[in-house]
Amino acid sequence: MNIKVLITGANGQLGRSIKKIIEDFSDLQFMFLTSEQCDITDGDKFRKIIEDYNPDYLINAAAYTAVDQAESNEEDAMAVNAYALQNIGRAMAGKKCIHISSDYVYHLDKDVPYTEDMPLNAQGVYARSKAIGESILQRTSCDSIIIRTGWLYSEFGNNFLKTMLHLSETRNEINVVDDQWGCPTYATDLAYVILHIIHEDSKNKVSLKSWNKVYNYSNIGVTNWYEYACTIIKMAGKSLLINPIPSVLYPMPATRPPWGVLDTTKIKSEFSIEIPAWKVSLEKCIDILIN
Numbered sequence: 648m649n650i651k652v653l654i655t656g657a658n659g660q661l662g663r664s665i666k667k668i669i670e671d672f673s674d675l676q677f678m679f680l681t682s683e684q685c686d687i688t689d690g691d692k693f694r695k696i697i698e699d700y701n702p703d704y705l706i707n708a709a710a711y712t713a714v715d716q717a718e719s720n721e722e723d724a725m726a727v728n729a730y731a732l733q734n735i736g737r738a739m740a741g742k743k744c745i746h747i748s749s750d751y752v753y754h755l756d757k758d759v760p761y762t763e764d765m766p767l768n769a770q771g772v773y774a775r776s777k778a779i780g781e782s783i784l785q786r787t788s789c790d791s792i793i794i795r796t797g798w799l800y801s802e803f804g805n806n807f808l809k810t811m812l813h814l815s816e817t818r819n820e821i822n823v824v825d826d827q828w829g830c831p832t833y834a835t836d837l838a839y840v841i842l843h844i845i846h847e848d849s850k851n852k853v854s855l856k857s858w859n860k861v862y863n864y865s866n867i868g869v870t871n872w873y874e875y876a877c878t879i880i881k882m883a884g885k886s887l888l889i890n891p892i893p894s895v896l897y898p899m900p901a902t903r904p905p906w907g908v909l910d911t912t913k914i915k916s917e918f919s920i921e922i923p924a925w926k927v928s929l930e931k932c933i934d935i936l937i938n
């Protein structure tokens with residue numbers, strides 16, 4: 648029997664990264680829907696799509712990810728990242744959904760990696776919309792796995808890695824903040840974990856107890872944006888002078904958490920996965936981008 652998996656937000660970094668690897672999961676049948684084909688904020692149309700396709704699993708890769716724009720566009724950010732989770736949870740009642748959230752929901756004054764049981768302290772519209780979305784989904788009767796991730800990059804769309812590569816072609820010198828810490832996460836690695844969970848679950852190898860839980864996922868390691876930028880330029884064999892600056896000298900509409908390091912012990916042990924070090928995956932993505 649073919650297990651059906653529906654992916655929303657198919658044109659985003661994660662959506663396209665999932666599409667890239669589906670040949671490795673030939674026992675799963677995929678349907679990818681872009682925002683034009685499936686607007687998750689439209690409850691009636693969304694329910695109809697779920698009724699017609701009848702997926703066993705839904706991966707919600709759709710999101711409003713313009714963190715700074717969200718500050719002046721709260722309505723849209725909340726509609727997509729928070730209230731649309733009601734549509735998803737209702738339409739997928741009795742079925743399973745993997746939903747992606749953000750390290751921004753923690754925003755704690757810590758210097759140890761966040762574990763999933765730490766209290767949330769979302770700051771700013773984007774972070775709050777992601778935190779509200781989590782709790783809305785958790786209150787529906789859809790079985791969910793919520794994966795909190797951060798600093799996502801890929802060969803697709805816009806991200807920090809691609810910006811740095813572009814700047815190395817157009818500028819001689821840039822400033823990058825060195826007091827915000829986290830770990831870059833390759834969307835392909837995240838895509839593999841998501842499909843691994845679904846594959847194992849469809850073979851009844853995942854305990855029901857693993858559902859309705861929150862997991863952190865990032866690549867392994869800790870860095871800051873300045874070190875990350877320097878590593879990109881070095882790995883790509885480019886030249887660009889990068890000056891470290893404190894984030895007070897680079898004000899943005901949305902406050903960034905100074906600490907966004909995720910403890911990934913829970914997802915590793917629950918699903919028996921290994922997670923690559925961030926530099927290993929970064930090298931792979933840079934290789935794809937520049938060759």
Ligand SMILES: NC(=O)c1ccc[n+]([C@@H]2O[C@H](COP(=O)([O-])OP(=O)(O)OC[C@H]3O[C@@H](n4cnc5c(N)ncnc54)[C@H](OP(=O)(O)O)[C@@H]3O)[C@@H](O)[C@H]2O)c1
Nearest residue numbers: 656658659660661682686687709710712747796797798799
């Ligand atoms: N990027 C990061 O650094 C980061 C960090 C932590 C967590 N996350 C989370 O990881 C997940 C994937 O992020 P990403 O980087 O892949 O995001 P992305 O590249 O911005 O893709 C998001 C996709 O969602 C689609 N979308 C927006 N509104 C929609 C709607 N109403 N209905 C259906 N689709 C809609 C967008 O459509 P269009 O193509 O039409 O715009 C886009 O294709 C998101 O939940 C995000 O919050 C991302």
